[in-house]
Structure formats: C-alpha cells, structure tokens
Amino acid sequence: MFGQRITLFRLFGFEVKIDLSWLIIATLIAWSLASAVFPTYFEGLSAATYWGMGVIGALGLFLCVIIHEFSHSLVARRFGLPMRGITLFIFGGVAEMAEEPPSAKAEFVMAIAGPAASVVLSGVLYGITVLGGVGGWPAPVIGVLSYLWVINLVLAAFNLLPAFPLDGGRVLRSLLWGYSKRLTWATRVASRIGSGFGFVLMFLGVLFFIRGDLVGGIWWFLIGLFVRNASVGSYQQLLTRQVLAGHPVRQFMEENPITVPYQIPIEQLVEDYVYKYHFKMFPVLEGEHLVGCITTRQIKEVPRSEWSQHTVRELSDGCSTDNTISPDADTTEALAQMHRTRNSRLMVVEGDRLAGIITLKDLLRFLSLKLDLEGRQISERDE
Numbered sequence: 001m002f003g004q005r006i007t008l009f010r011l012f013g014f015e016v017k018i019d020l021s022w023l024i025i026a027t028l029i030a031w032s033l034a035s036a037v038f039p040t041y042f043e044g045l046s047a048a049t050y051w052g053m054g055v056i057g058a059l060g061l062f063l064c065v066i067i068h069e070f071s072h073s074l075v076a077r078r079f080g081l082p083m084r085g086i087t088l089f090i091f092g093g094v095a096e097m098a099e100e101p102p103s104a105k106a107e108f109v110m111a112i113a114g115p116a117a118s119v120v121l122s123g124v125l126y127g128i129t130v131l132g133g134v135g136g137w138p139a140p141v142i143g144v145l146s147y148l149w150v151i152n153l154v155l156a157a158f159n160l161l162p163a164f165p166l167d168g169g170r171v172l173r174s175l176l177w178g179y180s181k182r183l184t185w186a187t188r189v190a191s192r193i194g195s196g197f198g199f200v201l202m203f204l205g206v207l208f209f210i211r212g213d214l215v216g217g218i219w220w221f222l223i224g225l226f227v228r229n230a231s232v233g234s235y236q237q238l239l240t241r242q243v244l245a246g247h248p249v250r251q252f253m254e255e256n257p258i259t260v261p262y263q264i265p266i267e268q269l270v271e272d273y274v275y276k277y278h279f280k281m282f283p284v285l286e287g288e289h290l291v292g293c294i295t296t297r298q299i300k301e302v303p304r305s306e307w308s309q310h311t312v313r314e315l316s317d318g319c320s321t322d323n324t325i326s327p328d329a330d331t332t333e334a335l336a337q338m339h340r341t342r343n344s345r346l347m348v349v350e351g352d353r354l355a356g357i358i359t360l361k362d363l364l365r366f367l368s369l370k371l372d373l374e375g376r377q378i379s380e381r382d383e
C-alpha cells in the first residue's frame, strides 16, 4: 500500500503524484468532516449536503497542500536545486529533493516558503469567508470556506514544529547551520530534536489511547512514529551521502560477475545459475557482447512447467538507464538509482562492455564498516 504512487499531473515542470495512502486519509477526512465537524458547526443541513461539503472540503485541503508544496519547489528551483516532484502521502505532502540545499540561507527560504504560503492562503480564504458572510452566501459554501481557512493555519502550524525534516525542523537546521557553518552537526542536532518530538507525540498518542480517545490516540502515535523515522532517516541519509560522495562506482564494483549466455532455457538458468550462486540478477551476454540482464522477478512470471520452453533471451530486459551505470559515476548516484528503480544490483557498463556489478549489499557493508571505524570523525567533520 505504502510506496505505491500514481502520477496525477504535471505543472511548471513538476510531477505531482499521490501515494495510495493519501486516498485512505482523504476518505477519512471527508468522513469526519461529513459526520462530525460540519454537523456540529452548521446545524440543520441534510446528510447528503454534509457529505458534499465533506468531499469538497477534502479536495480543497488536497489543493492547499499542493500549493504549500509548490511554494517549496519553486523556491528550491530558484536556488538551482533539482526537485523530482511532489508526492502527497499520508501526512500531507513531500517535495522530493534530490540533494541537500546549497546554503543555510537557501534552506531557510525554501523551508519557510511552504508555511508562508499556507498562512497567506488562510488569510485570503478568511477574507472570502467574511465577504460570503456579508453577502449571505449559502451555509454549505461558508462551511467549506471556514474549514479551509482554519485548516491552512493548522497546516502551517504543524509543519512549523521544529521536528526535522518537517519545515520547522529545516528552519532550525538552517539557523544552526548558518551559525556553526557545519551542516552535519546542524543536521545531527535538528534530527535529535525531531526524534524527541516524535517520541513526545507517540507518548501523547498512548496517553489519549489509555484515556479512551482511541482514534485520536492512534492518529498522534502514527504522526509521532512518522516524525521520528523521518528525522533519524534524514540524518543517516546525510551521513551515507558524505561517506560515499567522491567515490566512483568503479571502487565498489565486483569485476568478474557471473554472466549467462542468452540462448539457454530458463530451466537451465535456474538450475545452473540462480540455485548455484543465489543472485537475483544476472547480466546476459551474446558472445562477448552485453545485451541486457535477467532477474528472478522475471523468472517468477513464467509458470514452472514452461521453464524449458523459454530462453533467457525472451525474458531478459535490455540495458537501460535503470539497470546500468558508468564506472566513473559517483556512488551516491548509484545509490539514488537503486532507490529510484528498486534494483539492488546494477550493471556497470563501459560502452557496450560489462565492467562489473555493483550491489546494495556491498555498499551497505562498506558503509557500516566505515561508520564503525570512523563514524565520530565523519559526523563531526566540518564542511
């Protein structure tokens, strides 16, 4: 469920995607608006009207979150930071940043842009609500508008919590970074505070739960868990980047990987290669020439009884920017590519020649060794 993303549309060159988890949240929001919030504040309307208001309210919230994320992305682009797109997921949006911001000032402006947009939006919606009140607009319209101006303030306030990597935590990190000139230190401090905030929220969740507010309890616990994981994760991500940056793929690749000839049947591939070497991916050769690769994922798609009737050539994937990388590429690039394509093994290719294979497992082994031996120095190194 989580991690399944659907692209909705493109705007200003950014892809807007939703994580499927957002659909659950949107339904919950529409439901709680229709069944609790609107009936409490705007009495005497029909159930169908409440539902209509609930659905439009949830859609409005969705648009407001997109506007919030777009302001981050547009500012990021002004600072020359490549942004992959915007993904709406369980707790709002995430503007996907491919790199760390270039300076403390850039990070500050980028981080504050989202909440600032939400506050401005809230002000505008409040103005329209007041106008509507004076003009005697129908109650359902006023109801949805009121909800939206309030929720934008809530959105701004929640995101301004100093819990890295929420916006407030980024603001905090940029201040620490600007003050100390040390990105790693600033990230470590911001991430610890973020993680602490996560704990507090989880604790509050448990407290609510015990006191009988089951839904509220679960809700706060989940938000806390999310904040905590995200803050720990983003610090580790920074460390990983620092350890691997500047090292070419060549340094970590295995130079003589096991390859398979393209004409053998799948049955033989499984018996003589997969069960023998236990790899999930094998480069496929036609003579000396690299033609692609075959993975256990593709083998699984063919029923066992048909393994003798198909050859490796029929099932294998051609070489693409998803499964190959240059030996001179930076290892952080390889890691990003593995993450993006969910391939834990990449073929290292020079021209049309296979130079080796780089695997996530080897990278992680190197990382843990390096952090084990000199972790403190790395995390305290000044930039």
Ligand SMILES: [Zn+2]
Residues within 6 Å of the ligand: 068, 069, 072, 114, 115, 159, 167
């Ligand atoms: Zn934000």
